[in-house]
Amino acid sequence: MAINSKKAGASRSGLVSVFLLYILLIILTYYLTGEVLRGVPTGGATGMIIISAAFILPLGLFIYVLVNVRKLILDIRHSRPGARFKTHLILFFSLIVLLSAIPQTIVSMRFVNTAINTWFSPEIGNAITGGLNLSLAYYNDxxxxxxxxxxxxxxxxxxxxxxxxxxxxxxxxxxxxxxxxxxxxxxxxxxxxxxxxxxxxxxxxxxxxxxxxxxxxxxxxxxxxxxxxxxxxxxxxxxxxxxxxxxxxxxxxxxxxSLTAAREVFLTYQKNQQDFTTLLYIFYTFFTIPLVLLSILISFLLSDEVIRPIVSLEAATRRVSEGDYSYRILTRSGDELSNLTKSFNQMMEELENSRKKILQTEKITAWQEIARQLAHELRNPLTPIKLSSERLLRKYRKDPDNIETILEPALTNIITEVNALDNLLKEFRDFSRLPAPTLSVQNICTLITETMATYKTSFPRIKFNYTTEYDDINLNVDPKQMKQVFSNLFKNSCEAMEYDAGSISIQTDLVRKGNSSYCRIRIQDTGSGIDSEKQEQVFNPYFTTKTEGTGLGLPIVERIIFDHKGQIWFESDKGHGTTFFIDLPLEKKFG
Structure with missing residues (x-):
């Protein structure tokens, strides 16, 4: 399955939008700077549109930044891949912006103070007044x-x-x-x-x-x-x-x-020098904040570009760890991490091929082992059948008149062993031709209770105890196959206690592994337990510690659980009992 990494279209569109906003901000700055320095109020439809845009732009940028910050916080809370690394990148970019802006702001503020003090110094006022007086004196003269x-x-x-x-x-x-x-x-x-x-x-x-x-x-x-x-x-x-x-x-x-007008403007500005300085500071801040916000937005977009390949690789490794070896990453050609992505895809292809070969080898080995075990199991009943048949033949040849003395026992033995063979072959057929599960949403507590009720009636000396904190655990399962799983496990527990006094405890709970939620089913008995040296063979076909068992019960259980995308394992202590654990994925989230 080829999976494409997130396309850069959205990021590129975002960068283009930020660039256009930057151009718009430059135009607004150029226009309003002239208006502020001339001290002329902006009028007309065009002026009102520009002033409105000058107020709306910072507000819109601020809201957009808040939306991105909220999204980032939610990503961190939900532990989404790359969220913390993205946070570090954004903080790093923002710090660079601040470190660059602070000296510029200090220089700009210093320049404004120096310029205003120079423009409105008494010497310039005296020079303007002197020029005007000189003109009037010349006229009067x-x-x-x-x-x-x-x-x-x-x-x-x-x-x-x-x-x-x-x-x-x-x-x-x-x-x-x-x-x-x-x-x-x-x-x-x-x-x-x-x-x-x-x-x-x-x-x-x-x-x-x-x-x-x-x-x-x-x-x-x-x-x-x-x-x-x-x-x-x-x-x-x-x-x-x-x-x-x-x-x-x-x-x-x-x-x-001109001298008269300049003198009037000079006196007006000189009288309101402090207010004019404050206005320039506000004007500078008014256009500095959008620049900072634009820089923060660019840091969001650039951080997305930086972490995208890393997130894709992280998602790919997670999918591989879950067993999906067909996962592939598609990336843009010329990307800095394209070589790494190509190497990963090549590695996954080689790993998938190797896995297929290993699975094929394991399948052949498993069938060879099954065939060997089946041949062994078939030989066991064939031996008494052969011996009984040979005994009848010898009796018939030597003493046909008294053959009735051994005929019934021999034929009874042969029929018994044939029935055992038939039962063995039937279970082998069921194991090899186990149908795919027909899934539907079922209440797992109901399935356990219904299966447990049959065994409580059949084995009254064994105490069954079922506890759960949730009565509405719904799972997507095949109800018939799940009842077969519980029936096999209950039967094994009863046989381990030799159908005598003992107890079987069943418990259902909800657990979380990674980003997935599971229903955990625990079945514990007080039977004889399993020898430690035999525990690794429990799920192998035809392995059994019982005299009449076929050794296919637990392999069928494991197969059913595997088909339901679940897990099964056990813990056993010789002489103290065995506990089986089953994890099945939830149909919906709880808690």
Whole structure:
């Protein structure tokens, strides 16, 4: 019978599943890390799905690990092959994971503390605040410079050339204050009469401050921002509107906004620095635990792979010890233990062939011994038959008239011996043609009681005592053959006590051998016992210590018990009695 070891399909599927879970965990870590570090709450359907998966995944892994641990505990309790070795492997793998994770955890915690202390140090806060103040100071300085120059006497003196040479006027103004980037002059009709300076600063219409001088509102354009100052200048009868402009740097506003936002975020994180650190620790733990659980699951799967060939070999050796020499192990080609498995299978094949040869030899030897014993038993009655026949023949030849004197005794002797031969051959036929048992579920206590009742009536001087702790012991047996077993054993016990005063004690009990349960039947008598030198021959065919026995009773008993997958043996003390023990497999488990 070829038996395949457990296929690795389940383990491979488990490893693939664990690998996919590992990829999923990496994706969740990548996604949520960005969310945590940005401090932005995750929203939307996708975010909710990912966050739900982040909570469900560790819980599912934890439950799966608990299921495997419970299964392992049950395997240990039931002493299943490889359970303790698997436990040692899992503990070993788990210890390796912990030894690897502890230094990494310490380094990570240390890194988080150092990074947070560095990120939120007062120096960085001061630098951000200083940059923001510098931007604001630069902006205010540009305004003050523009206003001071426009309201100063130098600018008013330079405007005296507004009609004669506006270009020279602009040159003088720009030389006096390089921060002035353009000038534009409007007449009383609000028409632009002169513009010079940076392109992109020209106005399409004349601005107005209700006839007053002053700083115009800041103007933001696509590529720049402008600060403007308006001044009304009278030259004779003409009135001019003069607008000078100063351009701000292109990225000044973006820089100021970024510094402002960074300062707000910095102050928020600095205020909640301890909470943020705790959040990072929780986040790290939240994704470290699933990794540890995944490692434990991998240890379960790998331990199954490691112990599978060993368990198969253990099961094979157990089956062999039970007498099944046809057991074979099938394993994957290329497996590390495939050579050992092949050697085991080859050994079993050779052992099975050798066993068959031995059984054949033993069978031939047994039949030769039976034939020798049968010939011996046949010769015993043939001798008196021959002698009686020869005596009759001599009498008939010498004195036929007086043959009646010996005729009846001789013929009586011949008939007696022929009957003995017939009985001998009948028992031999029964022994050699013993039918296979017709099994059915029977109460063994009932079978014993019914057989015992016959002998109690026939031999009233012998005391029968039957005790049991269980009244419902059900066995899968042939009731007729089992009654024959009990009848032969009771008969032998009665004959050992010469049908005189004595006692026979019968007891049934439940025993366990290995992983199997048996019903043990004990039959003890107070007879003469069996000589120690003859005990090894008790179950041999035609061996008997009785003058009228055939020597086939106990061999038939042994054959019946063997056909019921049971065992029979005895203990005997000369002069004190004999005890026979029978173990029969249970139909169901008790206790």
């Amino acid at each position: 540009k305004i003050d410079t523009l206003v001071d120059f426009a309201e100063g006497p130098v600018f008013n003196n330079m405007l005296s050339d507004i009609e004669r040479s506006p270009q020279r006027m602009w040159t003088n103004i720009h030389n006096a204050n390089p921060g002035i980037d353009s000038i534009q002059i409007f007449d009383s009709e609000e028409a632009s009469v002169f513009f010079s300076g940076r392109s992109g600063a020209e106005l399409e219409t004349a601005p107005s401050l209700d006839g007053a001088d002053g700083l115009l509102p800041r103007e933001d354009r696509e590529e720049t921002s402008l600060l403007r100052y308006l001044q009304i200048h009278e030259s004779g009868e003409d009135v001019y509107t003069v607008v000078i402009s100063s351009l701000l740097p292109q990225n000044l506003d973006d820089t100021a906004r």
